[in-house]
Amino acid sequence: MAGELKLIVHVAHKERWMPGVKNALNFLKSAGPEDNLKVRIIANTDSVTQCIKCDRALFDRLKQLVIDGVEIYLCGNSLKDFEIKESRLPEIFRTVPAAVRAIADWQARGWLYIRA
Numbered sequence: 001m002a003g004e005l006k007l008i009v010h011v012a013h014k015e016r017w018m019p020g021v022k023n024a025l026n027f028l029k030s031a032g033p034e035d036n037l038k039v040r041i042i043a044n045t046d047s048v049t050q051c052i053k054c055d056r057a058l059f060d061r062l063k064q065l066v067i068d069g070v071e072i073y074l075c076g077n078s079l080k081d082f083e084i085k086e087s088r089l090p091e092i093f094r095t096v097p098a099a100v101r102a103i104a105d106w107q108a109r110g111w112l113y114i115r116a
Contacts, residue, residue: 004036006111008103011043014050020116021061024070040106041065044075044099052088059090066092075099 007027011020024039031037043051050058051074062072076097079086086095096102107113 003034004038006038006106006109007040008106008111008113009039009041010099010103010113010115011041011047012045012115014047016116017043017047017050017054017058018061021058021065023114023116024065025061028068028070039065039070040073040111041070042073042075042096042099042102044078046078046082048074048078048084049082051090051093052084063092073099073102075102 007024009020009023009027011017020041020043024041027039028037054062066072071094072092073094073096074089076086076095078099079095089095103113
């Protein structure tokens, strides 16, 4: 199928990061010559706690995804809930005020949603 496809991968629990990464990778690997695939990963609840102390393998995969054009967002409300300051986050992460609102806004703009 040729054209633009935009995918949101929602990581709602800390143990779901690797499945989310694999979903993003598999989606990108499926691209044909005419495809324009875009991916955004968004994390909330306790999954944000992995972003300041994630293991090396996870961080390396996330960093490579960002290099490959994937955007990774963290929920500002969840960061506050776990008392994580944005200044402590590695540069690969972006933030949104509320994950639920960002997901709704992106879906309204044609992004497709899956939960890892």
